[in-house]
Amino acid sequence: MSLSSVMSISLSGMQAQQTRVTAAASNVANALTPAYDRRTTAFSSEASGGVRASVxxxxxxxxxxxxxxxxxxxxxxxxxxxxxxxANANVWETGADMWDVLMSIKRD
Incomplete structure (x- = not known):
């Protein structure tokens, strides 16, 4: 697995969590709305790695x-x-740090 793949997977995880937070915020905002059916978030893995969220x-x-x-x-x-x-942000930052090290090695 390449470094860019790891970073792409962590990015998809952050995007999936953003989708989940949006759904939860919508639920809280509509908690007193009559007949409102709460939104649920389902996660599924992607063939190329990573995760996808659907509401x-x-x-x-x-x-x-x-x-x-x-x-x-x-x-x-x-x-x-x-x-x-x-957790996904930490993986992303570690990948970015590793990328910087590889670029500095390549320049030397």
């Missing part, structure tokens, strides 16, 4: 005059996304 309505029953959004669940999703994003 869809949950399909669960909504409460009368309210939504089916659980704010505790959304807070947990945001915390999990933060941790996963940071």
């Amino acid at each position: 869809a309505p949950s399909g669960a029953d909504t409460f009368a005059g309210s939504s089916n959004v659980d704010l505790a669940e959304e807070a947990m999703a945001l915390l999990q996304s933060e941790i996963a994003f940071k």
